[in-house]
Structures are given as C-alpha cells and as structure tokens.
Amino acid sequence: MKINFNKNEDGLVPAVIQDSETKSVLMLGYMNEEAYAKTVETKKVTFFSRSKNRLWTKGEESGNFLNLIDIKIDCDNDTFLVKVKPQGPTCHMGSDTCWQESNNFEYGFITKLEETIKSRRENATAEKSYVASLFEEGINKIAQKVGEEAIEVVIEAKDNNDDLFLSESADLFFHYLILLQAKGFQLKDVLSILEDRSNK
Structure with missing residues (x-):
C-alpha cells in the first residue's frame, strides 16, 4: 500500500x-x-x-x-x-462502540422483520395480528404452517411461474422466522452453524 x-x-x-x-x-x-x-x-x-x-x-x-x-x-x-x-468493549466508556451502540449482527430488513415478529408476540393481547394469533395457537400450529409453506415451494418449483415460486418462498421464510422465535432462536443462530460447518 x-x-x-x-x-x-x-x-x-x-x-x-x-x-x-x-x-x-x-x-x-x-x-x-x-x-x-x-x-x-x-x-x-x-x-x-x-x-x-x-x-x-x-x-x-x-x-x-x-x-x-x-x-x-x-x-x-x-x-x-x-x-x-x-477483545471486549471498544469505547473507554464501556460500550461496544464509541457511538454507544451494541456490536451485534445486523441483517438489514431481516433484522427489522425479526424485531416485528418479536413485538407482535410480546404484545399479542394488546394488538391482534396474524403473527400474534399463530403464537397463541402454539408451536404445533406454527410448525404446521412451515410444513404447508414448504410444500407450496416444492410445488411451485416444478412449474415455470417464477413470481409464484418467489412468493411462496417468501411465505416459507417468513413462517420459518416465526418458528425460530417460537423455539427461542433467531436466524443468527442458524447462520453460526453454517459458518462453523464452512470452516471444517
């Protein structure tokens, strides 16, 4: 240089x-x-x-x-x-950054989506929403929805309508994020496993 x-x-x-x-x-x-x-x-x-x-x-x-x-x-x-x-916090004031922000993984829109899902779950009684209703019905219903959406993705993959395939893929991903939170996890937990595998 x-x-x-x-x-x-x-x-x-x-x-x-x-x-x-x-x-x-x-x-x-x-x-x-x-x-x-x-x-x-x-x-x-x-x-x-x-x-x-x-x-x-x-x-x-x-x-x-x-x-x-x-x-x-x-x-x-x-x-x-x-x-x-x-190796530890960066700022001399004890925070992760010198702008007093947490040094966490951020995935742009996906992180915002996860935060929305979390908010809907935590405020299920205060606001009625599709996400809140899924959490109220429990883990079996959420897992069932993921299975249904996965089947829809497979069906659309066999056809030639890319718009429908992408739409069903979005539905599957959305419900998978809900399932992860229902199990107490986030997308970063899955990605860390993939990262570990890639290093082996």
Whole structure:
C-alpha cells in the first residue's frame, strides 16, 4: 500500500475501525507511519494519540485489544479501513462502540422483520395480528404452517411461474422466522452453524 502520511502536516491518517464479522464501525483513530508499522507487526491496533502525544495500543491498559484482521487504504491513499476482532468493549466508556451502540449482527430488513415478529408476540393481547394469533395457537400450529409453506415451494418449483415460486418462498421464510422465535432462536443462530460447518 502506498500510504500518503504527508497529506496532513501532522503526518496522521484517519483509521476507521470495523468489526470484521458484524461489520459495525467501532471507533475512529489516527495512525502515523510508526503506528501503522507497529499495528502490522504486533497484530494489535496501535494509534498515535493526539492527547498523549505518543503511540497508543488500544487495550494496553484495559486489556480490550483490537486484534487486527485486515487493513486497507482508500482510493486517495489517505484513510485506513481497519478490520478487527475486538477483545471486549471498544469505547473507554464501556460500550461496544464509541457511538454507544451494541456490536451485534445486523441483517438489514431481516433484522427489522425479526424485531416485528418479536413485538407482535410480546404484545399479542394488546394488538391482534396474524403473527400474534399463530403464537397463541402454539408451536404445533406454527410448525404446521412451515410444513404447508414448504410444500407450496416444492410445488411451485416444478412449474415455470417464477413470481409464484418467489412468493411462496417468501411465505416459507417468513413462517420459518416465526418458528425460530417460537423455539427461542433467531436466524443468527442458524447462520453460526453454517459458518462453523464452512470452516471444517
């Protein structure tokens, strides 16, 4: 990498720190050439602290190190993207990130859908909905619906109507998310098993 440490007078390059697995942005720091070299050598993210006016390895006092996974430079050669595996909370205030956010896996719309299902389940008596009614009927009914939707997917897979196939696939996936929550799980629990299998 050709890093332009001389673009700023202080010789510092911004370093965006990102969890390599969850993709959450954890913090922003600054590296000079020496901090970058030490980070690459030790595999522990090291910054140049402007307040301490010295090199500072994140976690040197708290033990909450940022273990280096990968480091990239942007198209202007003046900003780092540092992918890490955090060892404990990142923020000195004790939170996962410096924006006081939880460092959890997020799956965009699917995460929102899971949250909606959870809300409908927890507020079943306050609001009547299809999801709430399924939870009220119990695990057998939910499992039955997953089976019915799976059969519909198989039937549509044998035909040539892609719209119907995708629609039935969406129904199956939706009811599967409901079944997972009825059993006390989320999609991330299933994905972690697939990830473990892929590493074997």
